[in-house]
Amino acid sequence: MKVSGFTIVRNAVKFGYPAKESILSILPIVDEFIVAVGNSDDDTLQLIESIDSDKIRIVRSIWDGSLREHGRVLAVETNKAFDLIGSDTDWAFYLQADEVVHEKYHAPIVAGMKAWLNNPQVEGLLFDYKHFYGAYDYIGDARRWYRKEIRIIRNDKSIRSYKDAQGFRKDGRKLRVKPVKAEIYHYGWIKHPRVMQEKMRHFHRFWHDDKWIEEALGKGELFDYSQIDSLRKFDGTHPEVMEERIYNLNWDIDFNPAEKKLSFKNRLLYWIEQATGKRLGEYRNYRII
Numbered sequence: 001m002k003v004s005g006f007t008i009v010r011n012a013v014k015f016g017y018p019a020k021e022s023i024l025s026i027l028p029i030v031d032e033f034i035v036a037v038g039n040s041d042d043d044t045l046q047l048i049e050s051i052d053s054d055k056i057r058i059v060r061s062i063w064d065g066s067l068r069e070h071g072r073v074l075a076v077e078t079n080k081a082f083d084l085i086g087s088d089t090d091w092a093f094y095l096q097a098d099e100v101v102h103e104k105y106h107a108p109i110v111a112g113m114k115a116w117l118n119n120p121q122v123e124g125l126l127f128d129y130k131h132f133y134g135a136y137d138y139i140g141d142a143r144r145w146y147r148k149e150i151r152i153i154r155n156d157k158s159i160r161s162y163k164d165a166q167g168f169r170k171d172g173r174k175l176r177v178k179p180v181k182a183e184i185y186h187y188g189w190i191k192h193p194r195v196m197q198e199k200m201r202h203f204h205r206f207w208h209d210d211k212w213i214e215e216a217l218g219k220g221e222l223f224d225y226s227q228i229d230s231l232r233k234f235d236g237t238h239p240e241v242m243e244e245r246i247y248n249l250n251w252d253i254d255f256n257p258a259e260k261k262l263s264f265k266n267r268l269l270y271w272i273e274q275a276t277g278k279r280l281g282e283y284r285n286y287r288i289i
Contacts, residue, residue, distance in 0.1 A: 071164025
């Protein structure tokens, strides 16, 4: 069984993405890792080149700045990286530059790939998610956060990155997937408030025009983390590759998880989900078989 990792990255240093940690987090369980480095305004290329492994294959890419609708450029770049994987690969493991895998999940992930390797009906593997917010000890637990997503797909080039690269589809239909007993730790919302505000202004250019960005984010220099609707305390451990980044955190944010900023409808749906584990009306870009 051959497994290829792949990702896209651009301006990782400037916007505080844990791109190096993301790659390192699954490097032990892949045979190669393709990194498509986009045209950046910082030392992203040097950051990726600093990873000391012969598994890494770096390719340069130019992002199309005209693709400012629905985040389409992210899917275009993801497909570029996926298409560089050779025909001898069985599974392709996709991580975004702010997603990290805890080493405790390596064994179940490998077991899942082996279990479904010879079953062509299984087109991908589905992961659970933890979305960290503001600091490393808080997790978003409201309905705004997606709970599951496909991160391992068969090396079938009719599978394409979907919309803004959140998931995948094949010939326009949802993939048939099996859950794997592992989580993706999403750290995209942990940045210094100044860096987060700058990142939000830049990132929304892939979805909206400048007028929308100005109206939505205002002219402030610091991102307002207090606007979050619901959080809970994280009492687990982080991946080993994140230890240095966590140690170097240089801002203070204090939340009260008991405080919920939810409408009556969302409060009711939140209570049902917490009590039953089921999310009513959940969007699923996959089909579990």
